[in-house]
Amino acid sequence: MxxxxxxxxxxxxxxxxxxxxxxxxxxxxxxxxxxxxxxxxxxxxxxxxxxxxxxxxxxxxxxxxxxxxxxxxxxxxxxxxxxxxxxxxxxxxxxxxxxxxxxxxxxxxxxxxxxxxxxxxxxxxxxxxxxxxxxxxxxxxxxxxxxxxxxxxxxxxxxxxxxxxxxxxxxxxxxxxxxxxxxxxxxxxxxxxxxxxxxxxxxxxxxxxxxxxxxxxxxxxxxxxxxxxxxxxxxxxxxxxxxxxxxxxxxxxxNWVTLGGDKMSKSLGNTLSVPAVLKRVRGVELRYYLVAPHYRSAIEYTDAALEESVAAYRRIESLVHRVRERAGAPEVAKVIDARFAEALDDDLGTPAALAAVHAAVREANSALDAGDHPAAVAAAERVRAMTGVLGLDPLDPQWVSADSGQDAAAGALSALVDDLLEQRAAARKARDFATADEVRDRLTAAGVIVEDNPDGSTWTLKGV
RNA sequence: GGCGGAGUGGCCGAGUGGUUUAGGCAAGGGCCUGCAAAGCCCUGUACACGGGUUCGAUUCCCGUCUCCGCCUCCA
The missing domain is CATH 3.40.50.620 (HUPs)
Known part of the structure; x- marks a missing residue:
């Protein structure tokens, strides 16, 4: 091949x-x-x-x-x-x-x-x-x-x-x-x-x-x-x-990106600048949108299609993050899926390549559900390797550095949220669900999404 | 006028001569959950139109319609 x-x-x-x-x-x-x-x-x-x-x-x-x-x-x-x-x-x-x-x-x-x-x-x-x-x-x-x-x-x-x-x-x-x-x-x-x-x-x-x-x-x-x-x-x-x-x-x-059916060009005045789009979505999300269709196909730009790409990418990203938090940090696998390689070998077939990525994501999610942490990590490592080839690895330092996470404010936030989650965990243990829900509601209102799973609770900031 | 591309399920977007599906998003059902979220499973029966080839075409051929591109600067 x-x-x-x-x-x-x-x-x-x-x-x-x-x-x-x-x-x-x-x-x-x-x-x-x-x-x-x-x-x-x-x-x-x-x-x-x-x-x-x-x-x-x-x-x-x-x-x-x-x-x-x-x-x-x-x-x-x-x-x-x-x-x-x-x-x-x-x-x-x-x-x-x-x-x-x-x-x-x-x-x-x-x-x-x-x-x-x-x-x-x-x-x-x-x-x-x-x-x-x-x-x-x-x-x-x-x-x-x-x-x-x-x-x-x-x-x-x-x-x-x-x-x-x-x-x-x-x-x-x-x-x-x-x-x-x-x-x-x-x-x-x-x-x-x-x-x-x-x-x-x-x-x-x-x-x-x-x-x-x-x-x-x-x-x-x-x-x-x-x-x-x-x-x-x-x-x-x-x-x-x-x-x-x-x-x-x-x-x-x-091929090009079209807008309203027409080729985007300065003479038509129908251009969409990169900075303008990056005010609404992150760089890695725009990258996913532009890389997912085959390169010889035209992309008819719509806001809805861009939003779909954001959702699709976040599915991959959240899986990798979930595995990291619950099962241990995934490395980048040495070997990628044959299906993925065959897709790219076929005139850079990124759509089929991404289908392979999503299959691995599902595999990792299933392993996580089954409590099989080693399998989840292994699948997530393949996800990282494959997305890495496309420049979309969620844990690549390039994208991670754009996240909040290292500065003092983030540290303070983390401490406060963790403290609340401990209180909530105690309430849940005591089957005081009214208190548990109240804590979660307060966090949700503040933009912190809480998710429970068999290994405990994780949180993320809304929209990140 | 010359050359080329496209028309796929609610949406985006692949692909293939036939019995098994791209994948994602959205929707419905189920599982899981204290509830939720996430996740997992299942469901949808699509391929512009008209002919032709074929045992069989969304997939090949011809024609029609619609849209787009290049022939001038352009990613």
Missing amino acids: SLRLFDTATREQRDFVPVRAGVASIYVCGATVQGHPHIGHVRSGLNYDVLRRWLSYRGLDVRLVRNVTDIDDKILLKAYESGRPWWEWGATHERAFQWAYDALGCLPASIEPRATGHVPQMVELMQRLIDGGHAYAAGGDVYFAVRSYPEYGELSHQRPDELNQGETEAGGKRDPLDFTLWKGGKPGEPSWPTPWGPGRPGWHLECSAMATFYLGAEFDIHGGGLDLVFPHHENERAQSRSAGDGFARYWLHN
């Missing part, structure tokens, strides 16, 4: 065989730091986070490059409109993305290269393309000659002749299909020197240059949102392969 991934280029699942044994090299198109991240942006990051965690779990040394596009038309425009320097505008939003990724438990990439830091690599690539007859300089711009690459359109399954050319007319193009590698400098805009004159990077060039700089001429996986298939990834592939690089062997594309 091995990992199979759906490759956009072939439109079918293919066994994953890395270029270099034991190493998985992944390039993901990250943010264009023109604005704040919405939950669709972060879904993309999450999908590739699950992929890298799974590859790591399988023993591969993962090299993950997630770029930051920090120079483009919109960044310049928005910065200008806001009266801020373009580089400050980009840096500000880069931090916003970083904050969002962190809040949802995305492991840091191996490196997050910025376009502006890799102009020499871009110049080198353009030189190779010009030398090979695949690109030309004209009027300060540099263009890629699409017709010089016969396989153009193979990734997105478009025929060049069928493409509608809505692209903005640029002066020196020899063919309407040609796309811009390098934009000649305009007054007031940032520019970098090149043999063809000063200017700034076109959108597609940076990814080809950075991917091969960090991962080599040929690497394993290139990922991004579905909307990047054309023209962005098609163009990347065209320029890199024309330059003689093998480039990506598997192309993965995640």
Whole structure:
């Protein structure tokens, strides 16, 4: 059994065989730091986070490059409109993305290269393309000659002749299909020197240059949102392969988050920002919501669906906590359920993987009910291992640190509640249920949920 | 116009040519409990519409309807 991934280029699942044994090299198109991240942006990051965690779990040394596009038309425009320097505008939003990724438990990439830091690599690539007859300089711009690459359109399954050319007319193009590698400098805009004159990077060039700089001429996986298939990834592939690089062997594309049936996008104004959602649910809960459906399915966002995810996740979380309190702290199991592994091997089938997690949760609950503490702990350890692969382990320090629990106030609360629970236990023992219920009611009114079980009583704060 | 995706039980969301179910949420019944909560067990008989292939299709093929996406910046 091995990992199979759906490759956009072939439109079918293919066994994953890395270029270099034991190493998985992944390039993901990250943010264009023109604005704040919405939950669709972060879904993309999450999908590739699950992929890298799974590859790591399988023993591969993962090299993950997630770029930051920090120079483009919109960044310049928005910065200008806001009266801020373009580089400050980009840096500000880069931090916003970083904050969002962190809040949802995305492991840091191996490196997050910025376009502006890799102009020499871009110049080198353009030189190779010009030398090979695949690109030309004209009027300060540099263009890629699409017709010089016969396989153009193979990734997105478009025929060049069928493409509608809505692209903005640029002066020196020899063919309407040609796309811009390098934009000649305009007054007031940032520019970098090149043999063809000063200017700034076109959108597609940076990814080809950075991917091969960090991962080599040929690497394993290139990922991004579905909307990047054309023209962005098609163009990347065209320029890199024309330059003689093998480039990506598997192309993965995640679907989006829709709102009211439409793709979430800034132009439609129907975005839902990550901070806004995190005012209502915790990071780990939003992560569950975004990771639970298959990555190639669209998620139609609704408040109700988000709430359901919260309930589903809390079922897992409360089980792990219950086991810890009643049967002993579960470690992370060394072995995960075969069903779970098979699910992820099948093109990252997170829905089926979560079904396996829930089966283990039920198993642990049953063991707890039966008073079989070792079995409960063992099942909870499997739950931790599996949720850990998905970045959802309830006892992972990342999520635990967000809980209250260590500070002085929490300690005081704990002492007071424990004291009341002792009083209640004594009342129950004396079969003075009126007093016992009164104590419980007082705690409930204060937001403390009390639950009785054969091993005693436990309490939790409402809504945590 | 070209290319592609989707329509599943009250809801979210998987999946498969047929006798046994995704999973979760919500609902009803039961067990447990002093009561409750949690948990466990059980129940629901779904697959847009019309044809076709087949012994048999929700699952394959054709058509229809509806919705969405890419072809311009976009996760």
